[in-house]
Amino acid sequence: MHFTSLHLRAYGHFTDKTLDFCDPSSRLWILTGANEAGKSTALAAITDFLFGFNQRTPYDFKHESAKLLVIATLANDRGELLTASRRKGNKDTLKDLQNQPIDQSRLFSFLEGLDRDRFELLYGLDHERLRSGGESVLQGKGEVGTLLFEAGSGLSGIRSVLDRVRMDAESIFKPRGHTKLLNTIRDQLLETRQRLQQQSLSQEQWLGHIQQQEKLRSQLETNAKTLREKQQQENHWRRIETIGPIVARLEHYRRQQLELKDTPSLTVELIRERAELIKNMGLTSQNLELYQKESLSLEARINALCPEEKLIPQASRINALYREAQVVRDRGKQLPGLEFKLTGVNQKQTDLWREVGGTSAEIDEEKLPDSPRLATLRKLMEDRPQLQSLGNELALGIKDLQEEAREKQEEMQVLGEGVDIGASRGRLPGLKELMQREMEATRAFDNSENARKSAEEKRRNLPLWRGSMAELEGCHPPSEDMMQRFIRDFQRGQEAQLKIEDALERIGQELRQQHAQRDKLRRDMGGEPPTDAAVGEARSKRDRFWRLICRHGLSGAPTEWGDIDGKWLNPGQSPAATFEMLVAHADQLADGRVREAERLAQWQQREDRIQSLTLQERQDKERANAITAKQEELLKSWRELWLSLGVVQPGTPVEMQGWPGLRSEILRLKSEADSWHEKGVAVRRELSIILEEAQRFVSSLGGPEAVAGEGLAATHDRWEKFFTLLATQAERRATTKKRLADIERRIRTDREKIEKNRQLLLDNDARWKTLLGQFGHAAGMDVEANAEFLDLFKELKNVFHQREDLLARIREITEQRDTFITELQNLAVVLGEEWNSEDPGQPLAWLEKLKVRLDRTLEEFKRRRDHREQWETLQRSQSQCQVTLQTDRMRLKEIQARYGTQDPREMDGVEERSRLKENLERKIIECEGEILNSGEGLTLAQLLAQTQGQNLELAKEELHKLKKEIAERVEEQRALDQALGGEKRELARLTGAGADAAALTRQEYEDTSNELLKHAEHHVHLHVAATLLQRIIVRFQEQNQGPILGQAARFFRELTYGSFDDLKIDVDGGKAWLYGVRPGGQEVRVEGMSAGTRDQLFLALRLGAL
Structure with a gap:
């Protein structure tokens, strides 16, 4: 179960406060806040929503009790949702959003048996319970069992509860005490019983009746004694009748056991081992026979395989030639096409030679220009137009630069000489810094105004105060200690009243x-x-x-x-x-x-x-009236105290708890406002001095004069524009001057480039004529007309290269084929085989057949190797089976020795006799148990001695006679009881005043007995509770000590920020005590820790237990 939303509509100081926990990706929510933010209030609201409001609640100080309302939405692991509201009341406090009552069972299904007390113990750890846990740590002095149980259960003060229970038990009774309550009541009971006996026997007139009663009692005792003797005799003969047949069976079993005394006692494991050995030996023999048959079969298959041994060493050579044969075959198919291409290339070469004007009948490649020369000619032809264009561009550029130089000289004349402020500008304070100081002053005044407004607003909203700020400063409320004392006394009074x-x-x-x-x-x-x-x-x-x-x-x-x-x-x-x-x-x-x-x-x-x-x-009403009067007196002194401060109608001490803090906050805000105002005035004064000095400096440079009432931002803009104008003019003069120098430099450079370009054109023409004069043809010397001619030279050169490539490929194919045939001939010589060399296809056909034979040989060789490996594996299995058989036979001989026989065929009989012997032992034990169960506490030897030599028929006769005598004695006993009862009734009828006194004494005796029984039961309950609690603590320590302390040590180290490094247990005086270990190894007992550290220790143990 978890919360998806919590709405504090009216609870504590909250009004319409909503907490949303519906994000499904978040499994843990942490709510943080300063003191008095409402964390404890939210925890109390959750508790009251789940389990209802208590009759009295401390969270109705702002909203009326009847208007307290908490709304929440719950979800569980089953996907169910419950949205409900809880108000304070006596009936139907849980309702839905339509204000209709909700059955409490719906909420119980979400709580799953959790009640308020267990919820507060497990999940409601607040500051008060944390401090209580720290105090319990101190009370226990570090005793490990109590600490672990308190941390695991969430309870505190277990040690004090245990001590108090033991003290209460000792206050009721001590074995050797005389002043304790139970001891006193016991003495009173003995005294009352003595008086009762004296009063019952003091009536001498009833002596005759008493003597008659004594006589009857004596006869009853005598008759009862005789009856007991007869009953003992009856029990004796009944035992003989019952045990006799069992003893006969026991003696029969013991005789059979004596006959089997030489039979060894075989264990079940030994018998089972023998059976397993026999079974395993049979299986091993079968496996051995099977392995032998398979070995013979494999030997026959190995001998049947006959591979060609001579091919195996040449296997890699044959495979390589086989792969190469495919390449030779493929490349042989390319040879006609290459020869055809060679014919075409020769014809094209002849035609191109004629076109370029070859002077010789045969084509001479040496007379053709090579590739570098052709590249040089083409480069010269391409560079000439570029050089001519570059010369024209440089001439136009020089003309443009000369025009720009005239414009820059006119601009320099317009700008004039100007003013140089480079050395003087450093004296002017930074305008940005002045602006920042101005903003600092503005922020100071703004902060002062905000603090003043906040203080004034808090003063107006201060509860029960209508005075001015000055009066509030002069007001001195009670100190924190006085407030806490008033609150503590008031709360104690309220708690006492409750x-x-x-x-x-x-x-x-x-x-x-x-x-x-x-x-x-x-x-x-x-x-x-x-x-x-x-x-x-x-x-x-x-x-x-x-x-x-x-x-x-x-x-x-x-x-x-x-x-x-x-x-x-x-x-x-x-x-x-x-x-x-x-x-x-x-x-x-x-x-x-x-x-x-x-x-x-x-x-x-x-x-x-x-x-x-x-x-x-x-008495309680008198105490309540006294406490009420004391509370009224306390409230009266409280009101008088606040009346002296100007608060006419103060609230209760709890309601006025935050008043001094609010006053301190208001005065702090007022002091902060004054401080900010003084800071702003100081900054403005400093700025005024700096601005006057800066204005004098600007005026000395011919800048604008100051304007009355002008702000710092406007002054900053005027000064910035003035200095920017001066800087801009200086920068333009420097830039123009620099540009003139660059123009002059570029004009000189461009003129040098024009001259160099003209020289390059002349050199280009000379080199062109020189390169073309080396060829024997009638081409002209014009560069533009010879572009096509150069392409013919290039194409002819490429044709020469194609012809050489075709010739090289034809030679390579022919050489590869000859080499392949030679390798085949060598292989045939090695293998001792021949083929018809005149048939071109015979070598390849022979190689194909040879490859098939090689593959078949390798396959047979592999099969023979696999069969060999299987045969070796079978041989190893046969050896293993033989070893296993030998081992089992040896073990079977050892078992046979333990059976005590030399013939293996007798071992089954030995097992049968051993089982019979074991059954006899079991039956003998059962018979002895039956005899002891019927023996009424006598030993087996005594019972056997009683039945030794006894006749069962005689036992039956004696038993019948004793039953008759016992019936007579019982009838006589009943008659004596009736006679004694009549005497008692007669004595009671004649009882007078003495009987009344005895009756009162008897009543007093019964009352005292009841009181003794009540206090004795209470003492037993206390003693059992203390013992049970101590055992629970010890059991909890034994089961959870290691895990809890391991986790708690880590939490304790983090909570103390490394002040303690670990937790350690040491035994002293027979008890385990908890120590804190500092980083240096120093051990600190719980008594040596501060109160805060003990609280942290309890929290660490609590977290470790959870």
């Missing part, structure tokens, strides 16, 4: 329960129960009336005896009847008192509890 209210509510509920139980007892008893006073009054009337009868006799007139009670002295009733009525009434009250003793005790307990609760209720 506790008392809860206690009063519990007392009221219990009072109602006690009254209801008392009324139920009254109804069960049929009205008010008879009291001791009513019983005493009835007996007093009976005794007074008996004394009157003794004085006046039964014949006297009752009216003469005096007025005893008008109810009993009826003129129409005789004194005897009146006396019988008084006696019956007194006995009825006494019997009711005895009969309802238990209910009377419960009645009295209810009355005592009601009185105790009423007294406690009155």
Whole structure:
């Protein structure tokens, strides 16, 4: 389950605050904020949304309790969503967005059994619980088990709880104590029991009945003793009857076991191993026979293969010639085409020779110009137009440069000499720096104004304050310690009031329960129960009336005896009847008192509890009134304190907690505003001095004068334009001067290039005529007319090269074919074979057949090698099988020795006898177990001794006789019990005032016993709780110590920023203690750590446990 959104509509200081967690790519959300930002408030809102608002909440200081509202959307792993709102109330507090109630079971399906307490322990670690965990670390003094259990469960103070439980148990009872509660009640119970015994035996008039009871009890004891003896005899003979057949079977099994004493006890593993060996030996023999057959078959196939051995050494040579034969065949097909091309090239060469005017009948390649000469001629022909164009361009360029030089000289005359400010400009302060200072002053004034406005706004919004800023500065609110003291006292008072209210509510509920139980007892008893006073009054009337009868006799007139009670002295009733009525009434009250003793005790307990609760209720109300008065007095002094500061209606200490901080923030903003204003004034003053000095310097250079009221930006623009104009003019003069020098230099350079170009044209013509004069043809000397002529020379040269290439390829093919035939002849000589050399196709045909024979030979050779490898593998398998058989036979002989026989055929019988022996041992154990189960605590030897030599028929007769005697004794015992019961009833009927005292003592004894039992049960619960808690702590330590401490050490190192490097456990006094290890190796116990470090240690352990 996780939250996708949380909307704090009205909760704490939040109003319409929404937190969105619906991004599916984020699995963890971290909410951060400064102090008082609302982190704890958000955690409390989540808790109240999930489990409902408590009856009292501290988060209604801004919104009314009835208007508190939290809206959230939950999602779970099943893809379900739940959007609901939770308000504070008593019924239907969980509703949907249409304000309709939602069944709580829908929310429970998302919580999956999680309640408020467990949620706060596991996921609600706040500052208070963190500090509590740090304090518990100190209380435990670093005891590892307690620390780990507190961190894993999220609980704190486990050690103090355990100590308190043990102290409570010791306060109830100590084995050798006399002042503890349980010891005192025990002494009272012994004293009450002693009084009860004395009161029951103090009536001498009942001595005869008591003696008769003692006689009957003596007869009962004698008869019971005889009955027990008879029952023991019956048990003895019944054991003989039951055990006899089992003993017979046991002796039979032991005789059979004695016959098999020489049979060895074979284990199941040994028998199974023998069977496996026999099975494996059979399989190994079969495999060995199969390997031998396959070996013979492979030998036959190897001998059947007959490859040509002479071809194998020449295999690579034959394969190479075979591959070359294809190349020779393909290139031989190209030879006619090459010869045809050669004829065409020869004809073309002759035609071109005639066109270029060859003087000899035969073509002479030496007379043709080579490629470098042709390239030179073509280059000379192409360069001449370029050289002519370049000369023309240079002449036009010189003319343009001369025109530009005249324009630059006129521009220099217009600009004049000018002013040089290069040395003076460095004295002027940087205008940009002045602008930055001006902006700094402006920002200072803006910050001052913003701080002043913020301070004034916060002053106006300061709760319960209507004074000025000066009055606020003169106001001195309570110190932080005083505020915390007021808050602490106020909160303690509220907590005490809440506790008392809860206690009063519990007392009221219990009072109602006690009254209801008392009324139920009254109804069960049929009205008010008879009291001791009513019983005493009835007996007093009976005794007074008996004394009157003794004085006046039964014949006297009752009216003469005096007025005893008008109810009993009826003129129409005789004194005897009146006396019988008084006696019956007194006995009825006494019997009711005895009969309802238990209910009377419960009645009295209810009355005592009601009185105790009423007294406690009155005391709690007095305490509540005292706390209320103290709270009112505290609030009165609080209001008087704030009234003296000018706050007419201050809030509660909790509400006014942030007031001093808001005042400090307002005064800080005011002080910040004053500081920024002073800084702006200082900067403006400094700028004024710098600007006056700068204006004097600008005026000395002939610049613009200052303008009254002009801002720094406008002054900056005028000065920047002035200096820019001066700089621009200086730059233009320098640029123009430089350009004139460049023009003169370029004119000189271009004239030199024109002269050089003219010389190159003359040289070009001379070289052309010289190169063409070397050829024997009648071509002209004009460069433009000889472009086609040069192309003919180039084409003729290419034809010469083509002819040479064709001749070279024809020679190469012919030589390759001759070399191939020679290689074939040599191979035939090596192999001792011949072919018809006059047939051109015979060598290739012979090579084809030879290649087929070679392939067949290689295939047979490969097959024979594979068969050889298989045959060797089979030979190794045969050897392995033989070794395995030998090993199994040796092991089988060892097993045979353990069987104790020389004949292997007897081993099966040995196994059968061994199994029979094992079954006999099991049956003997079962028989002995049956005998012991029927032996009523006697040993096996005693039981066997009792049944030794006994006759089962005699045992049955004795058992029948004893059953008859026991039935007679039981009937006699029942008659004695009835007689004793009659004596007891007679004694109870004759019981008088002494019986009433004994009944009261007996009631007191039962009450004391019940109280002793109640406190004893409470002591046992406390002792068991302490023991169980200690065992849980030890078990948790044993299971989780390593993983938790490993993770916690890493977290502790990060939380302390490396102040501690590790956590270590050391044993001292039989207990494991936790130490912090610093980077230098120094060990620090928990008591030596600061409070903050202990908090960090608890947090690290908590994170490690999670």
